[in-house]
Amino acid sequence: MNNREIARGVYAVGAIDWERQLFDALIPLPDGTTYNAYLVRGSEKTALIDTVDPSMAEVLLSYLDGVERVDYVISQHAEQDHSGSIPILLEKYPGATLVTTPKGKSMLVDLMPIPEERIRAVDDGDSLSLGDRTLRFIHFPWVHWPETMLTYLPEEKLLFPCDLFGSHLASDELFAVDEARTLRAAKRYYAEIMMPLRGAIARSLPKLDGVEIAIIAPSHGPVYGRPALIQDAYRHWVAAEPTNAAALAYVSMHGSTQSMITYFGDALASKGIDTEVFDLSASDIGELAAALVDAPTLVMGTPTVLGGPHPYAMLGAYLVNALRPPVRYVSAIVSYGWGGKTVEKLTEVLSGLKVDLLDPVVCQGAPGEADFQALDALAVTILEKHKELKLL
Numbered sequence: 209m210n211n212r213e214i215a216r217g218v219y220a221v222g223a224i225d226w227e228r229q230l231f232d233a234l235i236p237l238p239d240g241t242t243y244n245a246y247l248v249r250g251s252e253k254t255a256l257i258d259t260v261d262p263s264m265a266e267v268l269l270s271y272l273d274g275v276e277r278v279d280y281v282i283s284q285h286a287e288q289d290h291s292g293s294i295p296i297l298l299e300k301y302p303g304a305t306l307v308t309t310p311k312g313k314s315m316l317v318d319l320m321p322i323p324e325e326r327i328r329a330v331d332d333g334d335s336l337s338l339g340d341r342t343l344r345f346i347h348f349p350w351v352h353w354p355e356t357m358l359t360y361l362p363e364e365k366l367l368f369p370c371d372l373f374g375s376h377l378a379s380d381e382l383f384a385v386d387e388a389r390t391l392r393a394a395k396r397y398y399a400e401i402m403m404p405l406r407g408a409i410a411r412s413l414p415k416l417d418g419v420e421i422a423i424i425a426p427s428h429g430p431v432y433g434r435p436a437l438i439q440d441a442y443r444h445w446v447a448a449e450p451t452n453a454a455a456l457a458y459v460s461m462h463g464s465t466q467s468m469i470t471y472f473g474d475a476l477a478s479k480g481i482d483t484e485v486f487d488l489s490a491s492d493i494g495e496l497a498a499a500l501v502d503a504p505t506l507v508m509g510t511p512t513v514l515g516g517p518h519p520y521a522m523l524g525a526y527l528v529n530a531l532r533p534p535v536r537y538v539s540a541i542v543s544y545g546w547g548g549k550t551v552e553k554l555t556e557v558l559s560g561l562k563v564d565l566l567d568p569v570v571c572q573g574a575p576g577e578a579d580f581q582a583l584d585a586l587a588v589t590i591l592e593k594h595k596e597l598k599l600l
């Protein structure tokens with residue numbers, strides 16, 4: 209296992225899932241993912257931090273071949289991609305104690321066959337000695353489940369932050385060598401998993417102030433040998449500092465909506481606003497989510513189908529609403545043939561966002577001169593809003 213050592217006596221024993229294409233049967237994984245687990249050897253005790261998705265338990269077991277004793281299995285998070293193999297590990301190591309938060313204890317018992325008497329619940333700030341090394345537990349509730357905790361190994365200045373700081377990025381390199389690629393994946397991961405809970409992250413992040421961190425070993429994606437890379441990015445993302453950007457998410461059936469979106473994107477770009485366009489019938493929703501980490505403006509485009517928005521527009525709006533991006537301005541570009549309540553229904557789905565709703569552009573049939581003028585006017589309105597935010 210020497211080539212898996214990320215710090216003295218700490219080994220990466222998780223699995224790379226190159227083939228997985230969806231998470232939660234919803235979120236596309238264009239780069240696959242990893243389920244990271246770490247073996248920490250102390251002079252007296254050995255601990256395993258997290259396990260792997262049960263579909264890849266064999267990989268974890270193969271790394272543990274020859275490891276005769278595991279004294280503690282640390283469950284930082286009850287979600288099955290990390291905890292799903294715990295029953296297998298407890299069976300392999302009958303002397304091992306499962307260590308988790310009090311909330312984690314009740315959730316793990318609910319989720320899988322784990323005898324309660326094998327579990328030790330630890331409080332925020334508790335430590336566990338492995339002999340010459342120590343595991344300190346830091347509760348981080350709602351990042352992203354209520355039971356989550358982080359683990360700190362002070363002797364190596366090593367933080368195991370569970371899902372926090374993670375990325376869905378399959379790579380056979382243990383460390384984040386390609387920082388730009390890792391950061392792109394981490395931003396997308398943040399958008400999909402952490403963004404709705406950024407308030408909880410902001411409340412808990414100060415717990416890491418003053419903690420010396422030389423390595424961050426998350427539960428998904430590469431290990432950070434330069435922690436500032438991801439820590440600085442999270443500070444920026446959680447603060448929801450807007451950039452001079454707009455996201456245009458649309459679907460079109462016969463070209464009317466698409467031609468308006470294309471025209472409108474050009475109008476925004478001509479005013480110096482960075483514009484990203486997503487065709488909801490073909491785009492990866494994770495890319496839209498990532499764009500909304502910084503973009504203060506979202507414009508949704510849809511034709512009218514059976515009296516309302518196209519179903520892909522409804523799905524996109526529903527997801528955006530659920531992800532709670534820090535968007536400030538929302539508008540719609542809508543086409544219709546003979547009637548409908550498309551704007552009303554779209555607005556209703558987005559009602560969870562605290563935004564300024566800008567007047568939509570609604571066009572009957574193919575767009576004409578008046579419609580293009582309305583699009584120009586909407587672009588001017590957005591320009592003024594961005595100026596108010598001092599983005600240009």
Ligand code: FEO
Nearest residue numbers: 285287289290371
């Ligand atoms: Fe990677 Fe929330 O599980």
